[in-house]
Amino acid sequence: MLEVFVFSTLNGLVTGLLLFMLASGLTLIFSMMGVLNFAHASFYMLGAYFAYSVSLKLGFWAGLFFAPLLVGTLGALVERYALRRVHAHGHVAELVFTFGLAFLIEEAVQFFWGADTKNYRSPDLLDFPLFVLFGQEFSAYRGFMIAISVGIFLVLFYVLTRSRIGIIIQAAITHPHTVANLGHNVPLIFMVVFGVGTALAGVAGVIAGPVLTTFPGMAVVLGSIVFVIVVIGGLGSLGGAFVASLMIGLLQSYAIASNLGMSDLLNLLGLDFSRDHPLNDLWTLTLPQIAPVLPFLLLVLVLIFRPTGLAGKREE
Amino acid sequence: MGKFAPWVGYLIALLGLPQLFDSVLAITIFNQMAIAIVFALSYNMLLGQGGMLSFGHAVYFGLGGFMAVHALILIEFETVYFSITLIPLVGGLIGLIAAIFVGSFSTHKAGTVFAMISLGIGELVAASSLIFVSFFGGEAGVSADRTFGPPFFGIEFFQDVEIYYLSAGWVFASTVFMYLFTQTPAGSMANAVRDNPERAEFIGYSARRVRFISFCSSGFFAGVAGGLFALNYEFITEENLNAVTSGRVLLMAYIGGLGYFIGPIIGAVVLTLMNSLLSNYTELWMLYLGIMFVLTVLFLPRGFAGFIMMHQTAWLSGRLSSLVLPYLITGIPAIMFGGSILAAIEMLHHGGESFGFLFVTLDSGNALHWFALTSVGAASHFACRLSLGQLTSAWEEANQSEDTTERGPS
Numbered sequence: 001m002l003e004v005f006v007f008s009t010l011n012g013l014v015t016g017l018l019l020f021m022l023a024s025g026l027t028l029i030f031s032m033m034g035v036l037n038f039a040h041a042s043f044y045m046l047g048a049y050f051a052y053s054v055s056l057k058l059g060f061w062a063g064l065f066f067a068p069l070l071v072g073t074l075g076a077l078v079e080r081y082a083l084r085r086v087h088a089h090g091h092v093a094e095l096v097f098t099f100g101l102a103f104l105i106e107e108a109v110q111f112f113w114g115a116d117t118k119n120y121r122s123p124d125l126l127d128f129p130l131f132v133l134f135g136q137e138f139s140a141y142r143g144f145m146i147a148i149s150v151g152i153f154l155v156l157f158y159v160l161t162r163s164r165i166g167i168i169i170q171a172a173i174t175h176p177h178t179v180a181n182l183g184h185n186v187p188l189i190f191m192v193v194f195g196v197g198t199a200l201a202g203v204a205g206v207i208a209g210p211v212l213t214t215f216p217g218m219a220v221v222l223g224s225i226v227f228v229i230v231v232i233g234g235l236g237s238l239g240g241a242f243v244a245s246l247m248i249g250l251l252q253s254y255a256i257a258s259n260l261g262m263s264d265l266l267n268l269l270g271l272d273f274s275r276d277h278p279l280n281d282l283w284t285l286t287l288p289q290i291a292p293v294l295p296f297l298l299l300v301l302v303l304i305f306r307p308t309g310l311a312g313k314r315e316e
Numbered sequence: 317m318g319k320f321a322p323w324v325g326y327l328i329a330l331l332g333l334p335q336l337f338d339s340v341l342a343i344t345i346f347n348q349m350a351i352a353i354v355f356a357l358s359y360n361m362l363l364g365q366g367g368m369l370s371f372g373h374a375v376y377f378g379l380g381g382f383m384a385v386h387a388l389i390l391i392e393f394e395t396v397y398f399s400i401t402l403i404p405l406v407g408g409l410i411g412l413i414a415a416i417f418v419g420s421f422s423t424h425k426a427g428t429v430f431a432m433i434s435l436g437i438g439e440l441v442a443a444s445s446l447i448f449v450s451f452f453g454g455e456a457g458v459s460a461d462r463t464f465g466p467p468f469f470g471i472e473f474f475q476d477v478e479i480y481y482l483s484a485g486w487v488f489a490s491t492v493f494m495y496l497f498t499q500t501p502a503g504s505m506a507n508a509v510r511d512n513p514e515r516a517e518f519i520g521y522s523a524r525r526v527r528f529i530s531f532c533s534s535g536f537f538a539g540v541a542g543g544l545f546a547l548n549y550e551f552i553t554e555e556n557l558n559a560v561t562s563g564r565v566l567l568m569a570y571i572g573g574l575g576y577f578i579g580p581i582i583g584a585v586v587l588t589l590m591n592s593l594l595s596n597y598t599e600l601w602m603l604y605l606g607i608m609f610v611l612t613v614l615f616l617p618r619g620f621a622g623f624i625m626m627h628q629t630a631w632l633s634g635r636l637s638s639l640v641l642p643y644l645i646t647g648i649p650a651i652m653f654g655g656s657i658l659a660a661i662e663m664l665h666h667g668g669e670s671f672g673f674l675f676v677t678l679d680s681g682n683a684l685h686w687f688a689l690t691s692v693g694a695a696s697h698f699a700c701r702l703s704l705g706q707l708t709s710a711w712e713e714a715n716q717s718e719d720t721t722e723r724g725p726s
Contacts, residue, residue, distance in 0.1 A: 036428060082614060089617040092369050095431065096570055097613045099371075103563070104606035111603055111665065224439060224559075231432050285447065293443040299436040304421050307429050 003134035008257040009250065014142050014211075016249025017149035021204035022222065023229045023241040024156060025197030031173050031236030032193050033083070035091060038098035041223035042105035043198040047071045047205025048214045049113055052120040060123035068202035075198025079191045102219065110216045122210040145207050152200065153242065160238070169193060228299040234309030243310060248295050255294055261286035326491070330484040334477055341592075343476045347548045349588045350483035351541050354490045356568040356580035358537035361494060363566075364574035365503065366530035367510025368423070369431045372438025373538060373565050378557020379414045379441070380407030380539025382452060384546035388460035401468050404486050404543030411539020415532045423527040426513065435559075442558035457553030460546070476548070483544050490540055495577060497533055506530045567605075571612050573619025582620045600665055604658070630714040642703075642710035649699035656693035663689070 026040045050070050051063030058066075078101065086097045122141040129137035160166040172179045172189045180186045205218075212218060229248055233240030263284060302309060333346055355377055362368050384407040390396045422433040445452040452458070462473050471478050497503045505526045508516045513523040546552055555561065564587070572583020587605075594601040616623050630636045659673050663680040670679035678685050 036431075082610075085614060086617075091427070092363070092367075093613060093617055095369060096566065097610070099563070099566065100606065100609040100613055103567075104603075104610050107600075107603040107606045111600065111661075220559075224435060227432065227435065235428070289447060290443075293440055296436045296439040296443070300433055300440065303429055303433045303436065307425060 003136070004257050006133060007136060007138075008253045010138060010142070012250035012253030013246070014145050014249070015253060016246035017146055017153075018204055018208050019222070019226060019229055019249055020242055020245035021149055021152060022201050022226045023233065023245050024153070024238060025200040026226055027230045027233065027236055027238060027241045029194055029197045030230065032169075032190055033087070033094070035083075035094040035098070036227065036230070036235075037197075038095065038223070039078075039101040039105060040098075040198070040201055041219040041226055042102045043071050043075055044201040044205040044208070044222065045109060045216070045219040046074065046105065047202030048120065048209030048218065049109055049118070049205075050202070051206040051209060052118050052214055053113075055120065060121075064203075064206050067206050068199040071202030071205070072195040072199030076191050076195030078198075079194035083194070084187070102223065106216055106219060113216075115216055118209075118214040120209045120214040141211070145211070148203070148207055152203065156200075157238070225295055228295045231299055232302050232309055237309070240310045248298075251294055251298075252291050255287045255291035258287045261289075323492070327488055330488055331481070334480055338477075340476070343480055345588060345592050347476060347480050347483060348592065349585055350480065350487045351544045351548065352568060352584035352588050353487055353581050354537055354544060355541035355565050356572065356584040357491060357494050358534045358541060359565045359569045360574060360577075360580040361497070361506075361530060361534040361537065363569060364576075364579070365498060365510065366426075366506045366527060366534070368426050368434075368527060368531065370434040370562070371431055371559065371566070372434040372436075372441070372562050373534075374557045374559070374561035375418075375438055375441045376411035376414050376535040376538035377542040377545070377561065377565075378445070378552070378554075380411040380542030381546045381552040381556055382445075382458065382542075383407060383410040384543040385458050385460045385550070385552050386451075388462055388464075388546065388550070389458070392461055392464040397466065399466055399468050400462050400473060400547065401482055403462075403547050404540045407543025407546065408536045408540040411542060412532055412536040414539075415535020419528050419531040419535070423524055423531050426510070426523075426527060438557075438559055438562055442554065445554045445557060452554060455554065457551055457555075459551035462547055462550055473547075479548055483548065486540065486544060490537055491581075494533075494537060498577060502526070502529050567609055571609060571619055573621025573623075573625075575618065576621035576625060579619050579621035586620065598662065600661065603661070633714075635714040639710055639714050642707045646700060646703045646707045649696040649703065652696035653693060653700055656689050656696065659689055660693070 022040060022044055026037060029035075029037050029040070047067050051060075051067035054063040054066050082097065082101075083094065086093050128140050131138055158166075160170065168179065168184055169189060172184070172186050176186050179189075209218075212221075225248065229244045230241055232248070233242070233244035261284065334343060337343075337346075355373075358376075359370070359373050362370055362373065384403045387396070387403055387406045388400065391398070391400065418433075418437055422430060422437070446454060462479075468482075473479055473482070505516065505521055506529070509521070509523045509526045516523050516526065542552075542556070545556065568583040568587045569580045570583070571587065572581065573579025590601065590605060594604065598604070612619060618625070627636060627639070630639060659678060662671065662673055663678055663685070666678075666680055669681075670677050672678075678689075680686075
């Protein structure tokens with residue numbers, strides 16, 4: 001039991017931190033432009049594919065360096081030449097544009113790389129067990145994923161709260177006109193933040209590609225979960241996104257590892273239903289079965305009872 | 317009479333189409349169009365008129381469809397006895413009930429909160445549909461047979477064309493009712509709440525209640541569309557209530573033109589045609605659809621209908637004809653430029669083998685072909701840029717307000 005618990009916690013931590021890397025960029029972009037970027041997970045997918053192509057020629061580490069740069073540049077271009085244009089038409093148009101972009105990127109990935117799964121592998125350097133616990137190995141690559149995620153979180157936190165650039169960015173989010181009057185180029189700041197946000201998604205793609213498999217559907221798999229996190233954490237809150245990422249990561253990994261089900265609950269209540277009861281599917285539900293749904297259930301509940309999320313600001 | 321002319325034309329078009337094109341393929345496409353029109357119109361009721369962006373509209377379509385298939389099964393086993401012509405109503409009622417339930421908590425706020433709840437509900441229902449196998453039939457879905465019900469004036473609905481006429485009736489009725497809804501006070505208030513909920517509240521309307529009414533009506537018509545789907549295909553799967561279907565209806569309504577009543581109809585027709593015809597010619601049609609969608613959002617924010625309506629001023633002042641020539645001068649190179657981009661994409665896709673593109677055969681291994689393609693592309697792009705100025709000035713001239721130009725005899 002303890003062994004299952006420890007490993008679920010570790011796996012949940014890896015997933016949660018990975019989700020945070022996506023959520024941090026998304027929430028930063030949201031607080032800046034007031035728009036949820038539907039295509040954010042698509043940039044994550046592009047990160048994995050770019051890294052795969054680079055790694056074929058130059059190896060994994062070159063991919064880790066170049067792919068986020070490429071993704072970030074692409075993100076900045078999208079902001080400069082498309083989002084800024086759509087911005088004039090209002091929020092719905094922006095949201096719909098990013099939705100269309102996600103659709104387009106998925107099709108483009110299939111066009112350039114094909115619909116099959118790519119054999120994108122983690123580097124040989126990290127191909128050893130980091131430690132062995134209860135007879136199970138914990139691979140060094142997963143440890144590396146944790147290290148990178150935590151490192152990025154610390155750097156991001158430091159830059160945003162302690163550096164001069166971070167202070168300007170934060171000011172540009174709340175008072176764009178004042179910042180512009182002080183002589184800063186606000187549109188440029190927005191473009192850079194969008195680029196950095198998508199580059200972070202790119203990093204997540206580079207390191208997640210080998211573990212979660214690199215295929216054209218990988219954006220869809222994570223896309224809506226990242227949305228859930230950003231909303232549950234409170235739109236625009238980096239700290240809230242961090243807590244929500246870990247929460248969702250752990251929740252899913254515990255739910256998958258557990259073998260509890262409705263039948264256990266019914267036994268506890270002393271109830272019993274025959275197999276041919278019309279609601280048999282309901283009485284035989286198990287926790288692993290509903291694990292993928294849990295984040296969405298949480299999303300709907302949070303939105304109904306606390307629409308501002310865990311750490312969101314109170315609405316005016 | 318002038319008020320009814322568009323409706324008479326619409327009815328004639330709906331009933332006349334199968335007379336003009338009577339192949340099996342054409343009837344299949346018309347049936348798909350009928351479903352898509354009702355579904356897209358119901359979506360426009362939500363987003364275009366009510367200002368609620370939904371990413372889970374397929375839930376009401378799908379639930380209506382599933383219940384309609386179950387109703388067909390009940391008819392087949394003679395548990396209930398009624399004509400299958402009423403099946404879309406079953407779908408509509410289920411869509412309405414689902415919308416009443418979801419709307420009771422989701423219409424509290426519009427904007428991002430509403431969009432996120434709709435996304436969450438959509439994912440929840442799609443995932444549950446795979447868990448509750450006895451009702452949703454799992455991956456395989458559920459199927460029924462529509463021919464067991466009591467005949468409707470001797471028609472037993474063995475053929476698709478008979479279903480088409482039935483659908484056409486439902487499409488016409490739904491369109492009329494959805495149009496009439498926009499004319500009611502509830503419809504006007506929906507627009508008011510979309511544009512400024514605060515002011516609507518100040519004059520005494522509950523924004524939430526107004527949204528709730530739009531949401532439920534929209535759910536009802538989505539369910540009707542689901543019922544039409546069930547009648548036409550006689551089966552339904554999980555795919556019809558998941559995010560892909562929700563995304564497709566958003567695409568249709570947006571490309572057609574939000575806010576204009578006719579927009580979603582245009583979008584439904586165009587997308588269904590692309591879906592069924594373009595997919596015969598190229599494997600990349602989904603890519604083209606994505607490109608078209610992104611370009612529409614970027615350059616035609618009000619969709620195709622918005623583009624048509626842009627010419628209203630010129631039309632009313634009788635100056636539309638002065639735009640034809642400038643349009644041709646810029647349009648022909650623009651189409652050629654687009655065509656050469658498409659040809660380049662196709663050539664990249666067909667690595668090393670030759671294939672037919674429009675009237676020519678292209679070979680991506682042939683450097684000469686690449687050279688010719690690049691020259692055509694560059695030349696047409698240049699011509700397009702060069703002629704853009706005259707189009708802009710012609711446009712401005714045609715849209716000058718009446719005051720600055722001399723008025724003709726009235």
